[in-house]
Amino acid sequence: MTSKLQSTVTLAEVAEAAGVGESTVSRVLRNHGSFSKKTHDRVMAAVERLGYVPNRIAGALASAGSRLVAFVIPSLSNIVFPDVLRGAGGVLEANQYQSVFAVTDYDPGREEAMVAAMLAWRPSAVMLAGLEHSEGTAKILRANGCRVVELLDLDGAAIDLAVGFSNGAAGRASAEFMLQRGYRRIGYVGHDFHRDTRAGKRFRAFCTVLEAAGRPLAGHEIHAGASSVEAGRLGLERLLARLPELDAIYFSNDDMALGGYFHCLARGISIPYQLAIFGYNGLDMAKVTPQPLSTIRTPRVAVGQVAAQLVLDDAPSQTIDLGFELIEGETA
Amino acid sequence: MTSKLQSTVTLAEVAEAAGVGESTVSRVLRNHGSFSKKTHDRVMAAVERLGYVPNRIAGALASAGSRLVAFVIPSLSNIVFPDVLRGAGGVLEANQYQSVFAVTDYDPGREEAMVAAMLAWRPSAVMLAGLEHSEGTAKILRANGCRVVELLDLDGAAIDLAVGFSNGAAGRASAEFMLQRGYRRIGYVGHDFHRDTRAGKRFRAFCTVLEAAGRPLAGHEIHAGASSVEAGRLGLERLLARLPELDAIYFSNDDMALGGYFHCLARGISIPYQLAIFGYNGLDMAKVTPQPLSTIRTPRVAVGQVAAQLVLDDAPSQTIDLGFELIEGETA
DNA sequence: AATAAAATTGGCAGCGCTGCCAAAATTGAA
DNA sequence: TTCAATTTTGGCAGCGCTGCCAATTTTATT
Numbered sequence: 001m002t003s004k005l006q007s008t009v010t011l012a013e014v015a016e017a018a019g020v021g022e023s024t025v026s027r028v029l030r031n032h033g034s035f036s037k038k039t040h041d042r043v044m045a046a047v048e049r050l051g052y053v054p055n056r057i058a059g060a061l062a063s064a065g066s067r068l069v070a071f072v073i074p075s076l077s078n079i080v081f082p083d084v085l086r087g088a089g090g091v092l093e094a095n096q097y098q099s100v101f102a103v104t105d106y107d108p109g110r111e112e113a114m115v116a117a118m119l120a121w122r123p124s125a126v127m128l129a130g131l132e133h134s135e136g137t138a139k140i141l142r143a144n145g146c147r148v149v150e151l152l153d154l155d156g157a158a159i160d161l162a163v164g165f166s167n168g169a170a171g172r173a174s175a176e177f178m179l180q181r182g183y184r185r186i187g188y189v190g191h192d193f194h195r196d197t198r199a200g201k202r203f204r205a206f207c208t209v210l211e212a213a214g215r216p217l218a219g220h221e222i223h224a225g226a227s228s229v230e231a232g233r234l235g236l237e238r239l240l241a242r243l244p245e246l247d248a249i250y251f252s253n254d255d256m257a258l259g260g261y262f263h264c265l266a267r268g269i270s271i272p273y274q275l276a277i278f279g280y281n282g283l284d285m286a287k288v289t290p291q292p293l294s295t296i297r298t299p300r301v302a303v304g305q306v307a308a309q310l311v312l313d314d315a316p317s318q319t320i321d322l323g324f325e326l327i328e329g330e331t332a
Numbered sequence: 333m334t335s336k337l338q339s340t341v342t343l344a345e346v347a348e349a350a351g352v353g354e355s356t357v358s359r360v361l362r363n364h365g366s367f368s369k370k371t372h373d374r375v376m377a378a379v380e381r382l383g384y385v386p387n388r389i390a391g392a393l394a395s396a397g398s399r400l401v402a403f404v405i406p407s408l409s410n411i412v413f414p415d416v417l418r419g420a421g422g423v424l425e426a427n428q429y430q431s432v433f434a435v436t437d438y439d440p441g442r443e444e445a446m447v448a449a450m451l452a453w454r455p456s457a458v459m460l461a462g463l464e465h466s467e468g469t470a471k472i473l474r475a476n477g478c479r480v481v482e483l484l485d486l487d488g489a490a491i492d493l494a495v496g497f498s499n500g501a502a503g504r505a506s507a508e509f510m511l512q513r514g515y516r517r518i519g520y521v522g523h524d525f526h527r528d529t530r531a532g533k534r535f536r537a538f539c540t541v542l543e544a545a546g547r548p549l550a551g552h553e554i555h556a557g558a559s560s561v562e563a564g565r566l567g568l569e570r571l572l573a574r575l576p577e578l579d580a581i582y583f584s585n586d587d588m589a590l591g592g593y594f595h596c597l598a599r600g601i602s603i604p605y606q607l608a609i610f611g612y613n614g615l616d617m618a619k620v621t622p623q624p625l626s627t628i629r630t631p632r633v634a635v636g637q638v639a640a641q642l643v644l645d646d647a648p649s650q651t652i653d654l655g656f657e658l659i660e661g662e663t664a
Numbered sequence: 665a666a667t668a669a670a671a672t673t674g675g676c677a678g679c680g681c682t683g684c685c686a687a688a689a690t691t692g693a694a
Numbered sequence: 695t696t697c698a699a700t701t702t703t704g705g706c707a708g709c710g711c712t713g714c715c716a717a718t719t720t721t722a723t724t
Contacts, residue, residue, distance in 0.1 A: 010679095010680055010681085011680065011681060011682095012680075012681090015704095020703075020704080021703060021704035021705070022680095022681080022682090022704075022705085022706095023681095023682075023683080023684095023703075023704060023705080023706095024702080024703060024704070026681070026682060026683095027682095027702095027703090030682090032682095033702090034701060034702060034703095035701095035702065035703080036701085036702065036703095039702080039703085051472070051475050053448060053451050053452055053472070053476065054452050054680090054681085055393075055452065055454060055679090055680055055681070056452040056453050056454075056681090057389055057392045057393045057398060057453060057454055057679090057680080057681090058393050058679070058680035058681040058682085058709090059680080059681050059682070060389045060681090060709095061387075061389045061390050061393050061679090061680080061681070061682090061709050061710070061711090062680075062681040062682040062683080062708080062709055063681080063682055063683080063709085064682095064709070066389060068432075076414040076415070076417055076418040076421070077414070077415075077418065079411065079414075081414075082408040082409070082411075082413075082414045083408070083409075085408055085433075086408040086409065086435065089408070089433070089434070089435055090435070093434060093435070093446070093449075096449070098432050098434065098449065098450070098453065099432065099433055099434070100400075100430050100431065100432045100433075101417075101421070101431055101432075101433065102421070102425055102430065102431070103418065103421055103422070103425070114425070116385060117425075117428070117430065118430070119385050120385055120386050120387065120388040121388050121389060121430065122387060122389055140383070140385070143383050144385065228616060229616060229617045229620045230616065230619075230620045233620050255617075258617065258620075259620055262620055262621050262622055265597070265621075265622045266622040284560060284561060284562065285561045285587075285590065285617075287562075288561045288562045288565050288590075288591055288594055289594050289597075290594055290597045290598040342709095342710055342711085343710065343711060343712095344710075344711090347674095352673075352674085353673060353674035353675070354674075354675085354676095354710095354711080354712090355673075355674060355675080355676095355711095355712075355713080355714095356672080356673060356674070358711070358712060358713095359672095359673090359712095362712090364712095365672090365673095366670095366671060366672060366673095367671095367672065367673080368671085368672065368673095368720095371672080371673085386710090386711085387709090387710055387711070388711090389709090389710080389711090390679090390709070390710035390711040390712085391710080391711050391712070392679090392711090393679050393680070393681090393709090393710080393711070393712090394678080394679055394710075394711040394712040394713080395679085395711080395712050395713080396679070396712095
């Protein structure tokens with residue numbers, strides 16, 4: 001399909017109408033180079049009169065700068081990614097950059113295809129979730145020469161820029177907290193971490209700490225798909241059916257944890273005495289539940305903001321650790 | 333800032349390397365027009381060898397078709413909009429369209445600025461939330477000639493395409509349901525509906541039905557900012573402090589309603605006997621709470637999908653009502 | 665084998681804008 | 695008033711691709 005005729009006022013027509021040259025109009029509109037006040041006013045009047053909207057496609061082609069930032073994210077259902085987009089989008093919009101996005105559904109193959117599709121727009125930067133990508137993705141990205149920002153994970157090697165926090169450290173902190181609280185029969189309820197590799201990193205680090213303390217994970221229940229409140233509720237139900245003696249559960253994230261929390265409320269399981277619950281993300285909602293959720297708050301919006309700012313500043317390759325905050329809450 | 337040198341393999345270089353003409357490469361890559369198998373293979377080999385990534389900026393300029401769809405949405409914090417993006421994005425990506433977005437923060441002035449910025453990319457379509465826009469927005473959109481899709485509301489005049497459901501009808505259905513359930517002292521807890529005009533439409537329709545039944549709204553509490561679980565909890569707390577005799581609350585959406593629900597759980601208010609709760613949106617989470625929330629489920633993902641499909645099909649101007657579903661739940 | 669019809673192919677002029685450079689206008693200094 | 699320095703301005707060649715058209719090659723027909 002091809003849409004109707006677009007508004008076809010061109011810069012040349014504006015120049016004509018204003019009685020000046022094309023490059024003069026271009027200079028005035030971009031406020032770049034010098035021009036007299038009189039000329040400025042005449043040009044702006046013509047722009048106004050004709051309803052001229054600059055064509056950034058032509059502009060980008062001529063200047064080899066698109067002012068487009070591409071986001072290739074795993075999901076839009078998990079609020080984490082909208083949060084990052086929000087942070088980055090705010091900074092970018094304030095600087096006349098636009099955001100393009102594509103969703104991979106946690107599929108590395110789709111990620112590669114989407115990255116290639118995005119690169120066709122010659123973006124100033126590509127932002128990706130995490131550090132794990134297919135070889136093809138890494139290759140095409142490196143070959144392209146545009147900035148690459150990997151978000152929300154620091155445990156591994158970055159291509160160019162990386163902004164986030166350590167998921168391993170988060171997993172460890174969670175385990176240490178729970179041990180220190182005295183829980184001893186700890187289970188895990190999570191979602192598919194072959195796809196969500198960051199959740200996998202937290203899980204493994206968590207287990208390692210438990211083992212080192214001589215209290216290895218007592219059991220786990222993994223949901224095959226993406227995380228959701230429902231999966232969390234179901235997962236906890238199943239796990240408790242098998243292992244009713246558990247005294248605490250580590251969830252792959254707050255969505256899952258909220259599901260577990262609801263399960264306990266529904267079954268009259270007393271939290272945290274009968275069963276403790278610990279999540280990850282620090283969703284806003286999780287602090288408003290009758291008992292605030294014990295979790296780790298991640299600076300998702302800030303990750304987006306910092307990532308965008310680094311790109312705007314054309315900062316050298318580096319890794320920025322924004323850390324996380326352990327929220328004690330009342331569920332563990 | 334200007335980023336590093338971009339990968340600079342051009343179509344002309346591929347043509348050279350493959351020993352064919354430029355237009356032949358173009359035809360092969362777009363699978364458009366005719367060419368022999370032998371030529372196809374030679375071109376693809378050269379593309380592979382050189383790591384060529386087509387430049388869609390140049391392509392769009394030459395063909396006057398960007399295959400870009402612009403989304404100008406009020407917020408990314410409210411899951412409603414990511415849901416719509418997800419629905420539309422899926423359909424668009426499958427057809428080699430890309431999505432660009434900008435966030436207005438419910439500010440009509442920003443909406444106008446963002447729409448203008450988006451139009452500079454000559455998108456195939458612009459998708460907006462709701463039917464209320466500044467005069468400037470409507471004018472620039474109409475003048476531009478690209479497709480315009482207004483989403484999530486049907487109560488008013490559309491510019492071109494509109495996909496959604498009637499918020500007025502949703503408000504009425506909610507009121508009728510609550511009256512039929514026997515609630516008589518009904519209150520409202522909502523958020524700023526000067527900005528979220530769709531919430532305002534639901535509210536007014538809701539009140540109208542109550543009045544017609546001789547049971548006008550007993551009281552309301554409006555949060556000045558955006559909706560959130562916390563605002564809902566606080567709003568209910570305040571409203572009950574003033575009007576403890578209320579027997580049911582209509583919330584502006586499920587986020588707010590969940591906040592109210594949590595408040596009741598925390599205070600031991602028995603739902604729905606002591607107080608009934610009714611929301612709007614049908615969030616996934618709302619069906620997993622100990623008592624499933626009584627609410628109206630809106631087809632947000634489908635709205636995105638249908639909107640995208642209409643644009644792909646270059647469908648004539650029309651309004652499509654996707655309806656909504658009243659979920660009885662257990663909280664009202 | 666000759667000719668017509670169909671399938672391939674390449675050349676090249678733009679798409680609308682920016683960047684470069686030289687020309688013109690203005691200002692300042694002597 | 696004259697000449698140099700400075701500020702404004704316009705012309706025009708691309709940016710990398712697509713669309714049109716004509717040229718060439720292949721295939722079908724008689």
